[in-house]
Amino acid sequence: MDPTQQTLQNLPKHLVQKIACKATNWTPPDIYASLPCIGNPIWKMQKYVSICRSWRYSCMPLYCQDVSLTMDYKMQNIEQNHYWLATIPGISSCHGEQYSRYAHLQVPLISIINGKLPEAMQSAPYNSSVFPHVTVIWLKLSKGAKSQSSDLPSKDNVLLFVQLVRRIFPNAQICSITSSIVFDSLDEENEVGPYATLLFHELMRSMSGIKYFAASSHSFNTSLPQPATLSSITYFECPNSLRYFIELIRSNHRSLQSLYLETTSTDLPYRLVQPTNDGSGDLQYSQLNILSLECSEPAQVSAKYAPSSAVFPQLRQLILHQPYPFTNDALFRGNLKSLQQLSMHLQVQDILLLLRLGILTKQFTNVEHLQLQVFMRDYPFDKQMGSLIAHFPWQIAGSNLQSLSVQFDTFCYKDALLSALQQPSYSSIERQDFLCHQSLEFLRLNAVPLQIHQVLQVIEYLPRLVQLNIDPESIDFDKDIRLQDTVSSSQLLKLQKATQKQPHFASRLRKIVFGLGAFTDMLGAAHFAIQLVILCPRVERICWINYSVFFIDNCKQLADEHPLYKQFSSRLCLVDWNK
Template sequence: MSTFSPLQRLPLHVVDLIVKHVTGSSRLVYDGVLPNSHEYRVLLKPLLWVCHNLRAVAYPLFCHDFELNLSSLPFDDLDEYYLKAPATHIDYRYRNHLGYSTHHMAKDVTIFLDELAVFNGKALDTLSSVPYDDCTFPLARKLMLVLVNGTDGEADDDYGTDEDLGCKEDAGADEAFGIDPQRVEDNIGSLVERIKQMAPVASEYSVRPVLRRNPSVLDQYCSNLVSRLYQLASRIDHGRTFDFVDHVELQVELIRNLTHVSYVSGSSMSNSYQYIQLARNSAPTLQSLALGSEPDIYIQGIVMDADGNHVSYPCLHTLAIWEMGDSLGSERPVFKGAAPFPILRRLRISIDVPFGDDTLFRGNAATLEAIDMQLDIESISMFRKYKVFVPGSHPRLQVVKFWHKNNSGSELLSEVSSIMNDIGQRATVCQYSQWGFVKDPESTLSFFGSRANIQVLTLSSLAPTLWQVITLIQSLPLLSDLRTSEPSLKPLPDGVDLDLLSEHVRSKYAPMGRRFRCWHITKRDGSNMEEIASCVLLLALACPNFGYAALSGRWRRQFMNAMKKKIGEPEFEQDTPRLNRLLFDGWESRKPLDI
């Protein structure tokens, strides 16, 4: 009997591995100076004709990410650009509402353009020279323009001195164009229209401008390009898709009806505030807002316009505000009774009492599903004052993450205990993280031992004994993920010899903590790696589903070697098959629970 399996019978994830092994990549880059792009297509295209399984895996990979460099290429040979897939029955699955046949599978498109060519109209001429069908990406959701420094398609990497650079840029805007600013505006408008034709269903646009040492008139044109491009968008994501230089500012009055805005501040407060203006302009349509900014930014601008009027976000379901410093405290309440976020479902907040009151929590008790926030005396006092959490007030709340960076004390732990009793017991996931120094380990462990619904617990500076960890897991039946500093074996339980620890754990504790799966450990210099390995293996004897033990950074390989050595010792011999999974599953941290 043959040991070979037809490709049609293999699971798709196995076929996926075969495709990636054959091609060595999942990216397709078109660039005349990158010969691997041709090699990649040569390897991948034949797979589309082999069988249905290979086609199902290879088809989406055929051109998911696409980069087109028009800044330095003459673009004479269009044969290299024909990327259409074969006409098979699968084509009909990929027809969109516009009626385009989606032979081109690109989802993320990046186009490199010479900056001067954009503004003097030559970039539009270049794009127009490409056959329309071959320069249309009907499935693309993201499109990025990368502007490069050059003169009409010839890149110039020798920027010279600051003075020379300024002269070049001014000359580029005046003499090199040979046209007036209005003509530049028209060229930009025409280019944006062509881009819309290229990616008719894209919702995310971004521009990576030329980095300059000195401000230039070209920055004004770049600002116009960015702002007009964003008029087409429904999503602006500064933090993950592009980088703005500080002197390029959006013309925010042009941009409205966005659905997503994400911004992480650089060094310019003016850029920070213009993203607040963007959010405010799109308040009727905005669905997701994420802002991380400078400490002095006037966050009240999110819910109050320049005239002091209240701003509401009737469609906003996700809000994240972080890294804004201590100056946004409780001294500046905004509006009494106003509910700016009436359907909020997911909230992430890492500053003390933003807006100075319960603004974030008004009117959304029936919709709030997930909370990730810094918890301290001030925020707890605000909850108490405004009665934010009362029994039965948040019926949909499923995920609760509380954390703080301050040193723990009895007052804070008492307040945390109280608020978690109010809110946590209704959640299916309850996570608590304490990043500060633990002054009193026993009282801290005792406190968490009374919070039976905690599933993820982080005590980063606590170095517990194995026996404290066991007690903690016994008292937290839902605990699945624990993060601590390095554990120790001593002091040993009374009457237990060091050589008999494995028998003691098997007889007294196993089985326990059936939901416990993962232990993330932070090791410090001078810690005993073999003792840490012993703690992990002994805990695995007691917890049948414990399969992930992760050490951070440079200690991972040493930890693996120590684990291998300990597993080979006689005391662990009878459990070797189960313990071995810690060697294979424990090196990568599990993805944290997200809201």
């Protein structure tokens, strides 16, 4: 990999695609036309051409890495102007097929079964394009607009489409299918639905094996002709498909690695772990690493669910939107010790229930990454409640916790949160909490309005912190932070000397990342950022994302106006990622 590619890889992907798209299409005539003739001798123009060619060859592998095929003209416009995904004609024109690794097929089902898409794929340049190094195909199925032509749906068109996909991408081994088909009537479902199932079957048969399958609002209601070898399944409330979805998992010839469920069926998670007649049910989850459950209603757990003691023995990541699995541990009996990542979206009443039952207390001793989102809208202010919620993360995880992301919706208990981070001096329980957060290396705070001295407190309380992320709602730009005279400058320098005298203050902190909202006070944000640079001398980068162009202008203006700011502003990451 040349230095140019190494530099580009550190940029956001959409920016890389945009640069690569432009550079790949550069030609010498374009360069000559863009340069004024006066003052540019021919040797200088040739130098520019050489540089641009170098950029072109460096960018081409990045530009051609993802290839897109779509018949959805709205999606074509989005991809070309926002995501900058390369199309098959675009890659063919620059002969970059050898660099492509991933294929994105965004196709309407109607265009397949009526023959329009297969017909287009048999014309130039599709009929001569081959991408030998593409190994992964993402197929996103939409229903599409009903055709006004007289072409009747045909199974032959589905078979032809699969053959053409295999010809263009002959060595693809992994396929991900996402179906977001919504039928307008039962008649339409009966007419069009079987073609979607046929497409799934044929891709599974013709490829080495489909590894990922996601169903959303699509009635997948046909049994498979042969067992699948899926490693990941995503299920979003498909009407009349629950029985076939469970059958799909049960007949799978390998253990799933990830399972994502979003459903109103309150007993679906428990039906999935019911023992089979031959006792092989639990084998489908022996290697399951990721489990995500989002049920819109609390489950009424019945005593009839009695799975074995370790349904998910290798579970590493758990995402929950309701606490009910912990109120009855039929799903998770014997599976908590291996968990490394836990994400929970809870209501206030959920936390009260869990605290009252004591179910989560020090259960996740090996959890390294904890994400907690608590919805508190319209909940009355209560100081005791604030203390309970602020200490809740430390009651869940053990001393291995390294990364914590908390979002307390409309949280007004920031004093309680700071108190929870502070070193305790009495209770042994508090001492255990203190030992937990002493190992934190990454902290993200959402919706906690902190002023600059409170941010310094957070940094002081977490000596091993490496990166701190604070979102727009978490910033309180107090008017007192603005440097308006020499008195405020001297106060800032005194505060800097005080922090430097603390040998362990931000000793490992290297990066602070802030977000900017649409209504953020950009001038206050600039003051906030530069002062953090001054007060945290060991921090290597302070970055701001979103609306960065306005923030950059204010930072440059302040640096020109205040000599003290100008001295330290070079350590800010003043890059507008939006351009």
